[in-house]
Amino acid sequence: MTVRTRRTAVALLAAILTLTTAACADVAASPPPRLDGVWRSDGYGTVVSITDGGRRLRTWETTAVSCLPGAPEVKGDGSGRFTDGEGSGLTVSRDGTGRLRLAFDESVGHRVLRRAALPARCAEPRTTDPRRVFDVFWQTYAENYPFFAAHGVDWRAVRDRYRPRVTAHTSDDELFAILRKMIEPLHDGHTSITDGADRNYGGHRADTVMPTRESIARTDKAVAEAVGVPLRSWAQGAVSYADLPDGLGYLRITRLTRFAAKGGPAADAAELDRALDAVLTPARVRSLRGLVLDLRFNGGGSDRLGIRVAERLTDRPYVAYLKHARSDPRNPRRFTPEVPVRVNPHDGPVYTGPLAVLTGRLTISAGETTTQALMGRSPAPTRIGENTQGSFSDVLERSLPNGWRFGLPNEEFMTADPQRRTYDVTGIPPAVRTPVFTEEEFAAHKDSALTRARQLLAAGRG
Numbered sequence: 001m002t003v004r005t006r007r008t009a010v011a012l013l014a015a016i017l018t019l020t021t022a023a024c025a026d027v028a029a030s031p032p033p034r035l036d037g038v039w040r041s042d043g044y045g046t047v048v049s050i051t052d053g054g055r056r057l058r059t060w061e062t063t064a065v066s067c068l069p070g071a072p073e074v075k076g077d078g079s080g081r082f083t084d085g086e087g088s089g090l091t092v093s094r095d096g097t098g099r100l101r102l103a104f105d106e107s108v109g110h111r112v113l114r115r116a117a118l119p120a121r122c123a124e125p126r127t128t129d130p131r132r133v134f135d136v137f138w139q140t141y142a143e144n145y146p147f148f149a150a151h152g153v154d155w156r157a158v159r160d161r162y163r164p165r166v167t168a169h170t171s172d173d174e175l176f177a178i179l180r181k182m183i184e185p186l187h188d189g190h191t192s193i194t195d196g197a198d199r200n201y202g203g204h205r206a207d208t209v210m211p212t213r214e215s216i217a218r219t220d221k222a223v224a225e226a227v228g229v230p231l232r233s234w235a236q237g238a239v240s241y242a243d244l245p246d247g248l249g250y251l252r253i254t255r256l257t258r259f260a261a262k263g264g265p266a267a268d269a270a271e272l273d274r275a276l277d278a279v280l281t282p283a284r285v286r287s288l289r290g291l292v293l294d295l296r297f298n299g300g301g302s303d304r305l306g307i308r309v310a311e312r313l314t315d316r317p318y319v320a321y322l323k324h325a326r327s328d329p330r331n332p333r334r335f336t337p338e339v340p341v342r343v344n345p346h347d348g349p350v351y352t353g354p355l356a357v358l359t360g361r362l363t364i365s366a367g368e369t370t371t372q373a374l375m376g377r378s379p380a381p382t383r384i385g386e387n388t389q390g391s392f393s394d395v396l397e398r399s400l401p402n403g404w405r406f407g408l409p410n411e412e413f414m415t416a417d418p419q420r421r422t423y424d425v426t427g428i429p430p431a432v433r434t435p436v437f438t439e440e441e442f443a444a445h446k447d448s449a450l451t452r453a454r455q456l457l458a459a460g461r462g
Helices: 009-018 020-024 130-144 155-166 172-186 214-226 263-277 281-286 303-313 366-373 440-442 448-458
Strands: 035-039 046-051 056-063 066-069 075-077 081-083 090-094 100-103 112-116 191-193 200-202 231-233 240-244 246-254 290-294 317-328 331-335 339-343 356-360 381-386 393-401 404-409 411-414
Touching: 009 290, 056 130, 066 130, 066 263, 066 393, 130 172, 130 404, 155 172, 172 191, 172 200, 214 440, 214 448, 231 263, 246 448, 263 303, 290 303, 290 448, 303 339, 303 366, 317 366, 356 366, 356 448, 381 448
Parallel strands: 246 290, 290 356, 356 381
Antiparallel strands: 035 046, 035 112, 046 056, 056 066, 056 075, 075 081, 081 090, 090 100, 100 112, 191 200, 191 404, 231 240, 240 246, 317 331, 317 339, 317 411, 393 404
16 A cells, blocks of 8 residues: 545535535435545645545555556545555544545554645556656656755756656666666665566665575574574564573564564554563563663564554653655755654553664664664663664655556654754664674674673663
């Protein structure tokens, strides 16, 4: 699903006045549905249509030069709740006169929708002309991407360089290569393009080697050796835990999605709760001298699940971070109003003692927002390892006129302090820098980050 997106006396009057000619026969029409209509999001370049009394929702992906159908239509129950066939959903609710608020199950924050008309471009016939494909791709980035300056990329110069190379006769191989070359210099982990078959590209920071099946197995083996005691696992292997001989706990989370085999976000949340209930028992949260949370190999997933982890590690509410999206197609430094994302303590046992968080360049996306959420915890955790990847935003998923799909970030996750700092591009730095899963560490059977964390926590520092 790609759109993540009071009744007043006036509304009541509008309902009373909504009469058809049947009113002459004393038969009044039903009042208009509360949510039905066409709505445009603040930021995100998205138009949302709700029909059939709040039972159908579809979207369009728009730019100044295009309007393409978005994700497949989703069904609702008339209350503002919509779900797709995989159990993933969103909720639409009133947010003041003339506005709606849209929130996704797997994302934090919300989007504001305002009444609008469907753009005329949405009725234009679709074309697969390579020049049209190029223009939609370039324009989507031009209107939504916030980080050109941070990456030192002149996007207009990119257009000037590559647009003349595209003609009506450009082959798919040639076109895909051009689009890939345009975004490769961004080195952004949330940029991607695919033809849905054998052509695929995903960006990453220049100093990062993306994992393979072999490197994952090697890392898992090294972690097990460093921990030194058997790990118990949940959530299809994504969550594991061990009590260490020195009175510390070791909790490893390798992703924040696909915790359950089926059932969507609700099932994932339930499976995470089951794991954390087993780990953070009343006896354990009282007895632990310290806890190591290992996020060094975490490819991301749901920010909501990351907040759910943070809620088990505090006994007081606080603001995790602020979130906003680029809102001006012409100005990459104008954004929607900041939306605070809060951590509220879990209603049950919580661990509030010394905490060390291990991070690295493979701490990506929701792994990073989890790290950021914990920075507001008291006592604050000690971050050990390397900078995280620097890819925080939700991915704005888009289609091209020829059916290809691509993604890009359009949001910033900022600290809640007056500085409003964002760690996009650079990643969150550690307080204690150590090597993470290097060849030298593997060869020496060392895990410097975990060793340092255990030393600090054993000494009462964390």
